[in-house]
Amino acid sequence: AQSVAQPEDQVNVAEGNPLTVKCTYSVSGNPYLFWYVQYPNRGLQFLLKYITGDNLVKGSYGFEAEFNKSQTSFHLKKPSALVSDSALYFCAVRAGNNRKLIWGLGTSLAVNP
Amino acid sequence: GAGVSQSPSNKVTEKGKDVELRCDPISGHTALYWYRQSLGQGLEFLIYFQGNSAPDKSGLPSDRFSAERTGGSVSTLTIQRTQQEDSAVYLCASSLDRTNTGELFFGEGSRLTVL
Numbered sequence: 717a718q719s720v721a722q723p724e725d726q727v728n729v730a731e732g733n734p735l736t737v738k739c740t741y742s743v744s745g746n747p748y749l750f751w752y753v754q755y756p757n758r759g760l761q762f763l764l765k766y767i768t769g770d771n772l773v774k775g776s777y778g779f780e781a782e783f784n785k786s787q788t789s790f791h792l793k794k795p796s797a798l799v800s801d802s803a804l805y806f807c808a809v810r811a812g813n814n815r816k817l818i819w820g821l822g823t824s825l826a827v828n829p
Numbered sequence: 830g831a832g833v834s835q836s837p838s839n840k841v842t843e844k845g846k847d848v849e850l851r852c853d854p855i856s857g858h859t860a861l862y863w864y865r866q867s868l869g870q871g872l873e874f875l876i877y878f879q880g881n882s883a884p885d886k887s888g889l890p891s892d893r894f895s896a897e898r899t900g901g902s903v904s905t906l907t908i909q910r911t912q913q914e915d916s917a918v919y920l921c922a923s924s925l926d927r928t929n930t931g932e933l934f935f936g937e938g939s940r941l942t943v944l
Contacts, residue, residue: 748930750932752933752935757937758937759833759920759935759936759937759938760872760920760922760933760935761935762932762933762934765930765932767930806871806872815860815877815879815885816874816877816885817874817933819871819872819874820871821870821871822871
């Protein structure tokens with residue numbers, strides 16, 4: 717069965733420090749991996765995706781994520797966090813021709829000034 | 830429109846009443862999804878429309894829930910005889926992509942409160 721795990725409910729970092737939001741997945745076949753962000757009282761916004769090719773994917777707002785096939789992970793990273801990055805982050809996976817996205821439960825990121 | 834539009838943004842109703850939630854996807858997007866997000870929870874898939882294909886209704890939690898998509902564009906999610914546990918934010922998303930590699934574009938959601 718397909719699944720996505722975001723092991724941390726909450727991540728706290730100081731502004732200017734690097735941040736990592738973790739995601740691991742389990743699928744049959746090649747995974748399509750996505751990160752979305754949800755700012756307070758807003759809908760979700762696409763950040764980045766991995767489909768194929770380079771394992772390091774760059775996305776919006778300076779975020780990047782690294783696909784690691786052996787560890788079945790797709791952690792979201794940013795070299796220097798901003799207070800405005802504080803939001804809820806969701807990892808999602810889709811396998812091959814499966815139309816459904818499987819979503820993680822989300823990680824709340826708090827960046828402290 | 831420029832983005833996915835959902836209405837109403839907020840709906841307060843009494844237990845037992847029916848509600849309709851509307852989603853207007855991005856023009857030309859063939860795929861449309863409905864999700865439910867409860868407080869502190871992740872996204873719960875409800876239903877998926879792709880073009881003229883039969884919708885995937887596998888996520889609808891009960892027969893009180895139904896959805897239509899007319900003319901391949903606007904969609905309406907209907908909840909009959911609402912219950913307090915139906916209180917949540919209902920999110921609609923659309924996508925252009927037929928290959929399942931594309932991203933979803935979300936509306937800002939309809940917050941439903943059942944008293």
